[in-house]
Amino acid sequence: MHPVLKSLSAAGIAAAFCASVSAQPAQDAVRPPAILPLGSEPAPKLVPYAALPEPLARGVVIVQFRTENFRVMPVFGNAAAGISPRIGHLHVTVDDTPGTWAHTSDDPIIVVGLAPGPHRLRLELADPGHRILATEVVAFTVPDVKGSGSAPASASGSHRH
Template sequence: MRLAFKHLATATASLVFCVASWAQTGTDARRPPAVIPLASEPAPKLVVFAPLADALARGVAIIQFRTENVRVMPVFGTSAVAVSPHLGHLHVTVDDWPGTWAHTSEDPIILVGLKPGPHKVLLEVADPSHKIVTGETVVFTVPETPGAKAHRH
């Protein structure tokens, strides 16, 4: 019985090697890699949703978004620009403040401690070299809540 398993294992290994050798022909070595060239990929798209109303009533803006044709990741540098599919991150600007920050995940943007009144948040998709590809602005108002202070984190 032990001898039969040994021969079966040897035959199986030979068959796997034979199939693997047959699957790799000389023409395969000359084929281009199975990736989509960046020039043929659709442009990145950003879809931004209004802040969640329940949280906004407490002075917390939770801004959900989704991207198409780009993955939001903490990857930077000019060599990452050529990666397929597209990689990028978001530049976030609140109320025309001169500074921005890089948001590097698909998690929602959460802003805490906003004063009551109108606000606008600019979300821009940037490639790994920080070149802006597309952007959207979300405008909202934090309601005045009598007797309540803005939520502090």
């Protein structure tokens, strides 16, 4: 037995133990540490939703998404790839074109100016070093909004009889 413990009575040991435990908040005893090794975290997941129908009817594509075990933020560089919980950004590509942009917030993805017809939005969950961790595709069809409007009123206001 440790020499200090030998000199304490059982009541003294219990009192010292209770004092050290009561100095810590009760929730710390059951809460996991704030930082976990990345190897012990579940895989990140990307969950996109279908384009919102009302804006899409006007030709505006708005896609909401959520992530699991991952936070989207404007952080880049390999040094940040080991941070726990995982952080990173989305790579967004429209119709497999060569142009891809980084989406760095939890805000919805908004795309305007697409031609009427079917399109695909590829969303890639990327770590700060741009390594792809998950990929999802959202398919949608942009309606022809020009053909759905009403005919403009006559500018002259004159009528022929």
